[in-house]
Amino acid sequence: MKNITLLSVILLGINGFSQNTKSNTTYSNSQKYQLVWSDEFNTDGMPNEKFWNYQTGGDGGGNNEKQFYTKSIENSFIKDGKLHIVALKKNMENCNYTSARLTTYERFSMKYGKVEVMAKLPAGKGNWPAIWMLPNSIQEKGKENEDWPLCGEIDIMEHVGKNQDQIHVSLHSELYNHIKNTQVTHFDKIQNTTSEFHKYGMEWTDKFIKFYIDDKLFYEAFKGENGHISTNEGWPFDKPYYLILNLAIGGNWGGEIDDSIFPNDFQIDYVRLYKAK
Ligand SMILES: [Ca+2]
Numbered sequence: 390m391k392n393i394t395l396l397s398v399i400l401l402g403i404n405g406f407s408q409n410t411k412s413n414t415t416y417s418n419s420q421k422y423q424l425v426w427s428d429e430f431n432t433d434g435m436p437n438e439k440f441w442n443y444q445t446g447g448d449g450g451g452n453n454e455k456q457f458y459t460k461s462i463e464n465s466f467i468k469d470g471k472l473h474i475v476a477l478k479k480n481m482e483n484c485n486y487t488s489a490r491l492t493t494y495e496r497f498s499m500k501y502g503k504v505e506v507m508a509k510l511p512a513g514k515g516n517w518p519a520i521w522m523l524p525n526s527i528q529e530k531g532k533e534n535e536d537w538p539l540c541g542e543i544d545i546m547e548h549v550g551k552n553q554d555q556i557h558v559s560l561h562s563e564l565y566n567h568i569k570n571t572q573v574t575h576f577d578k579i580q581n582t583t584s585e586f587h588k589y590g591m592e593w594t595d596k597f598i599k600f601y602i603d604d605k606l607f608y609e610a611f612k613g614e615n616g617h618i619s620t621n622e623g624w625p626f627d628k629p630y631y632l633i634l635n636l637a638i639g640g641n642w643g644g645e646i647d648d649s650i651f652p653n654d655f656q657i658d659y660v661r662l663y664k665a666k
Contacts, residue, residue, distance in 0.1 A: 513650025
């Protein structure tokens with residue numbers, strides 16, 4: 390999933406808002422992490438704008454997607470401890486569907502660390518929920534700006550409803566991206582992704598990126614190995630990235646849309662971001 394919407398420029402670096410800095414966790418390689426940012430979605434109503442930025446509009450996300458992203462509480466709201474991103478069959482400008490895309494851009498970004506998102510995916514042909522990251526550099530104007538795919542992209546979870554329970558993770562770069570069909574990607578079946586919550590995780594250091602589902606290693610890539618040359622063109626993952634949660638409809642990958650699936654509800658129990666201790 391790519392997104393080239395431009396917003397105003399503020400680089401927050403790895404500092405940001407923190408709800409809870411007390412919890413510690415231990416991960417697979419026994420590296421210890423400290424929670425530095427989280428949203429447990431405990432307060433009903435609109436998502437907290439101290440934590441989340443909306444990217445709105447119907448530009449198709451560079452993939453010919455069919456939704457119009459809004460800031461309406463119809464399309465994203467918190468209820469009973471969960472964030473709901475809801476796609477609706479509703480006309481908005483030139484689009485036949487509405488949905489939401491929330492990001493931590495200008496709220497929190499991180500270089501290295503660990504991401505954990507507990508989510509239950511929406512079922513149905515035509516949808517395309519995603520948990521992913523882009524670097525601040527895609528939004529910068531002027532000298533620091535990097536266009537996609539040179540900037541890089543980290544896809545922690547992608548699922549298209551037409552392939553039920555097939556979870557994809559990907560790393561995109563100038564040398565490896567889906568336009569050239571050279572992206573670094575991995576997919577596999579995970580049971581009950583649309584009926585149960587699963588934890589989608591990513592561990593990121595200056596040497597590797599590893600993806601986890603329910604704390605089990607799903608895929609790993611190492612800088613400088615297997616063609617991942619260590620320059621920015623091959624491994625653009627040494628700079629601050631922000632997190633994105635969205636529910637796309639249709640498009641080049643989402644495909645044909647079954648209009649009976651709406652309202653289509655992507656539920657997120659929590660987002661937790663950690664730094665290595
Ligand atoms: Ca929660």
